[in-house]
Amino acid sequence: MPAPRDPNTARPPAAGRPSVGPAATSPNTSFSYHPALDGLRAIAVSAVALYHFGVPGLGGGFLGVDMFFVLSGFLITSLLLAEHARTGRIKLAAFWARRARRLLPALLLVLVAVAIAGHFLLQSFDVSLLRTDSLAALFYVANWRMIFRGTGYFAATATPSPLQHTWSLGIEEQFYVLWPLLVVGLLAMLTWRRTRWVLFVTCAAGAAISAVLCDQLYHGPADVDRAYFGTDTRAQGLLIGAALAALLGAHSTHRGTHRRPARHWLLGGIAAAAAVTIAALFHFADGTRPFLYHGGFLLVAVAVAAVIAHAMTSRKSAITTILSIPVLVWLGRISYGVYLWHWPIFEFVNSDTTGLTRTPLLFARIAGTLAIAVASFYLVESPIRHGALTRMLPRRVPVGATASAVAATAAAVVLLLAPPTVAAEGPAPAVVTSVSPRPSATGTRDSIADPMARPGRKPGSEPRIDFFGDSVSWTVGTYLPKHPGMWVGVRAIEGCGIALLPDILELGTPHTNYPNCDKWPSRWQKGVTKDDPDVSVILLDRWEMMDRKLNGQYQHVGEPAYNAYLLKQLDQAIKIAGSHGAAVVLLTAPYTHRAEKPDGTLYGEDQPARVDAWNKLLAIEQQKNPKQVSIIDLNKKVCPNGKFTWKIGSLQIRSDGLHFTPAGVQRVIAPWLLPQLAAIASGSNPH
Numbered sequence: 001m002p003a004p005r006d007p008n009t010a011r012p013p014a015a016g017r018p019s020v021g022p023a024a025t026s027p028n029t030s031f032s033y034h035p036a037l038d039g040l041r042a043i044a045v046s047a048v049a050l051y052h053f054g055v056p057g058l059g060g061g062f063l064g065v066d067m068f069f070v071l072s073g074f075l076i077t078s079l080l081l082a083e084h085a086r087t088g089r090i091k092l093a094a095f096w097a098r099r100a101r102r103l104l105p106a107l108l109l110v111l112v113a114v115a116i117a118g119h120f121l122l123q124s125f126d127v128s129l130l131r132t133d134s135l136a137a138l139f140y141v142a143n144w145r146m147i148f149r150g151t152g153y154f155a156a157t158a159t160p161s162p163l164q165h166t167w168s169l170g171i172e173e174q175f176y177v178l179w180p181l182l183v184v185g186l187l188a189m190l191t192w193r194r195t196r197w198v199l200f201v202t203c204a205a206g207a208a209i210s211a212v213l214c215d216q217l218y219h220g221p222a223d224v225d226r227a228y229f230g231t232d233t234r235a236q237g238l239l240i241g242a243a244l245a246a247l248l249g250a251h252s253t254h255r256g257t258h259r260r261p262a263r264h265w266l267l268g269g270i271a272a273a274a275a276v277t278i279a280a281l282f283h284f285a286d287g288t289r290p291f292l293y294h295g296g297f298l299l300v301a302v303a304v305a306a307v308i309a310h311a312m313t314s315r316k317s318a319i320t321t322i323l324s325i326p327v328l329v330w331l332g333r334i335s336y337g338v339y340l341w342h343w344p345i346f347e348f349v350n351s352d353t354t355g356l357t358r359t360p361l362l363f364a365r366i367a368g369t370l371a372i373a374v375a376s377f378y379l380v381e382s383p384i385r386h387g388a389l390t391r392m393l394p395r396r397v398p399v400g401a402t403a404s405a406v407a408a409t410a411a412a413v414v415l416l417l418a419p420p421t422v423a424a425e426g427p428a429p430a431v432v433t434s435v436s437p438r439p440s441a442t443g444t445r446d447s448i449a450d451p452m453a454r455p456g457r458k459p460g461s462e463p464r465i466d467f468f469g470d471s472v473s474w475t476v477g478t479y480l481p482k483h484p485g486m487w488v489g490v491r492a493i494e495g496c497g498i499a500l501l502p503d504i505l506e507l508g509t510p511h512t513n514y515p516n517c518d519k520w521p522s523r524w525q526k527g528v529t530k531d532d533p534d535v536s537v538i539l540l541d542r543w544e545m546m547d548r549k550l551n552g553q554y555q556h557v558g559e560p561a562y563n564a565y566l567l568k569q570l571d572q573a574i575k576i577a578g579s580h581g582a583a584v585v586l587l588t589a590p591y592t593h594r595a596e597k598p599d600g601t602l603y604g605e606d607q608p609a610r611v612d613a614w615n616k617l618l619a620i621e622q623q624k625n626p627k628q629v630s631i632i633d634l635n636k637k638v639c640p641n642g643k644f645t646w647k648i649g650s651l652q653i654r655s656d657g658l659h660f661t662p663a664g665v666q667r668v669i670a671p672w673l674l675p676q677l678a679a680i681a682s683g684s685n686p687h
Helices: 021-025 035-052 061-087 094-119 125-137 140-145 164-188 192-217 225-229 231-248 261-282 290-312 318-323 326-333 335-348 356-384 388-392 397-416 471-478 517-531 560-577 608-624 636-638 663-683
Strands: 464-469 487-490 505-506 509-511 533-538 547-550 552-556 585-587 629-632
Touching: 021 335, 021 471, 035 061, 035 318, 035 326, 035 335, 061 125, 061 164, 061 231, 061 261, 061 290, 094 164, 094 192, 094 335, 094 356, 094 397, 094 464, 125 164, 125 487, 140 164, 140 225, 140 231, 140 636, 164 192, 164 231, 164 335, 192 225, 192 290, 192 356, 192 585, 225 231, 225 261, 225 397, 231 290, 261 290, 290 318, 290 388, 326 335, 326 464, 326 552, 335 356, 397 517, 464 517, 464 663, 471 487, 471 505, 533 608, 533 663, 560 608, 585 608, 608 629, 636 663
Parallel strands: 464 487, 464 533, 533 585, 585 629
Antiparallel strands: 505 509, 505 547, 547 552
């Protein structure tokens, strides 16, 4: 799961600037730069990026997001309080302008780059989702977009968005907008000292409430989005950081502060234990593990706060010295760009586009991320942050320029990711217009020419075809072109195969059956009863390829015990599909390329060996009843070279590595498949 970015960098106070206002109640009125905090950023962004890139041993690397949250809460609150202590006020407009100058330029670059890459590299359905993802990222509501990205099956199972990582930017920016208003309100009503303690209590209570909400909104490993992406559930890290800032005061302790040795060693011991805890969680944590949602995120935030507190108060300690290593400090300075670019690079620089896997792919991703992040920092972020626009343009122009840049980016996103033009239907396939007698459910011969034998069926009625199976079958039946002379019904159930074992591994993570999948036998039967098909077509492609827990352990097609289970399910499926005497056609499952592992290799359900094992089971079933059951080799048609392909010729036939495109069905599958089904329905193509 993706995570956040470079928060704020404190600047040293301007030399010679006098202290005014509340400074009398605060011994130090500035918040100076601490290299160790950049070191923490470096560790956080490295953990997140390497976790996404699939480096072993970093199963909890996504917790780098929580390090960023705590750092942001701490730095923002410290800077606000320091400004008030130094000047007697907080200039909100100037604060938000600094935030925009720091954060927007790199984000706008990423959004335009992703839109361009997505236009050329993503499939049509993913492009449509990316359009809204981009606008949500632009206006910093990406976390809520990820929660409500889509309720349909195709949206829920879409490939991860190249902008999914911007969910954390949304949470932080929402904090940047609202939190200063609260701080300003408290400072207007209370003294600086009382404000500090009220803030501390408020933040601590808020973090506790956020942790409770996270606990309550976690509904199991297969349903973590609301708890993981919610502003309310993840505010705990930001609030812990803010509480630390209030506790330490709106100033650094770089001068005039001497701690007792006993207290120094105590704080050092706590920080060391906290660092070990963070390292252990980086290694052992899992994004779906209940522990995290039942207080684990709060534990991480407190541990990070302990390390920050030690780094702020003990500049010569071992931890602070390590965090201040120059290479870490440098990486921390460019960490915002590293975070912004690493996830799109992970999505677009993959095995499918490069042919690389494992270590070569990892190095390519790291090199690409660092190269672009460095260029972004030195050519765009740093110049703009330090006033390049202000020096070049009149005083008020930068505000308009910012608004224009946002508007231009939104326009570019809308235009580049406009819904693709729907391909025209292919020519209508030639099909027969009548059906010869076929066996009935009772074993007698029904005559289509006899309307009394078939209520509602006229003499010479067109053949009736029903499609059964999962969403892949649904795309075939639904995207068919006009086919005069044949009636087609689609009884396929999106998201449901015929395997019902509830414990599933989908893309390597726990999953379970979608609601009502266990009712597929009755739903199929109702379809057969209502439609009375002449041919029942069964296409099953995805859910039977996944690992499911059988006899206490995960197994998959190709293993003897699991094969036996699947054959039993297939027997039931064929019996239902042919229960009214219909001929049953089994379409072979085609090879798929739905998603890659982080190292560029395929997940189990996409491995060709599993598809081959499943298709062998189809052959076994066909041999059991060759008079009623036949096989049509769809895999050979859409994978003509014996391996997965996105295109046949210049025509894209797969939308997401699994489902078929409308054009693929209309121009490739239908002209080849429908005449065969019509022949089977008429009895001219014996099984």
